Amino acid sequence: MTELATPHSATSDSPAFEHIRLERSGQVYTLTMARAKRRNSLSEEHMREILAAMNHVATTDARILVIAADGPVFSSGHDFADMIDRDLVSMRELLQLCTEMMTRMHSLPQVVIAKVQGLATAAGCQMVASADLAVAAESAGFALPGAKGGWFCHTPSVGVSRTIGRKRLMELALTGEPVDASTAQAWGLINYAVPDDELDAKVADLVDRLCQGSAANKAVGKQTIYNHLDRPESEAYLLAIEVMAGASQTDHAREGMSSFVEKRAPIWPR
Known part of the structure; x- marks a missing residue:
């Protein structure tokens, strides 16, 4: 793993990073991509830091992880400057790292919210799709632009295909053209498109609602949903029955x- 450099900013219990900030406030961690000058493109070092940050958050008692970004672009996707000279083996390893980073959001016990303030393209769009929930400013945009160039958005399409229908995916992937936040909401890529000056407030409201109930119960529920989503209905029910019976x-x-039953506020065990 890449050695971590002096932090931009970190709380006392967080590791130090060069390309991101990881900050905690109460039950919420915020992971901010801080490569605005590089459009928050996902170099190998950047992805390793994001993955390391998520692994750290998983060990804590926090309930929410918000993924945000500095600058006018949420993430432009892979950093081509970090890719252009790679051979087949090295490229495959890099894409495997990216896949591990994306799917780690699903296995985290915390709820992951993408807070999108700007354009999210290619693997940046995949990151939004891979988060459990997503809130975007109305000025944000979303695209799988590979079809406009010489390298199709193959792996980003996998993540996006899990959130929107086939025809919508085909339009995004085959035209390469961006859609606005309102369209992304209508298509199911994000949960909410809000006025730019209401983005922080909407994320805070969502956090408040997500922090209700037992954290342990919600973590099992989240992971079970991801486990049954792509199974046939009969297999999904068998899995859900066993998990729910055990959780009871x-x-x-x-x-x-x-x-x-007793009509009182719950006191959740630690």
Whole structure:
């Protein structure tokens, strides 16, 4: 793993980074991509830092991870300057690293929110699609631009295909043209498109709603959803039955049921 450099900013319990900031406030970590001059493009070092930050957050008792960015671009995708001289083996390893970074969002016990303030293209669009939830400013845009050049957005299309329908994916991937935030919301790529000056408030509101209930219960629920999404319905039900039956025996489930029956506020076990 790439050695981590002096931080831009970090809380006392966070590792130090060069290309990102990782800051904690209460139950929320914010991971901010800080390569604005490079349009927050995803070089190998940048991706390794993002992955390391997520691995750190996973070890904490925080409930939310917000992924944000500095500058007018959320992320322009892969850093071509870091890719152009790679051979086949090295390129495959880089794309595997990117895939590991994207799918790590799914296995985190925390809820991951993409906070999109600007353009998100290629792997940047994939990052938005891979987050559990996404909120974007109305001025943001989303694109899979590979079809306009010489290198198709193959891996970004995998992540985006899990959030929007086939015809929408084909339009994004085959035209390479961007869609605005309102369209992205209508297509299901993001949850909310809000006026630019309301982005922070909308994310804060979503965080407040997500922090209700048992954190342990929500972590199991999130991971089970990802495990059953692409299974046939019968297999999905078998998985969900086993997980739900097992979870019913936990202290969190018993407290949730008891507090409901007794009409009192729950006291969640640690």
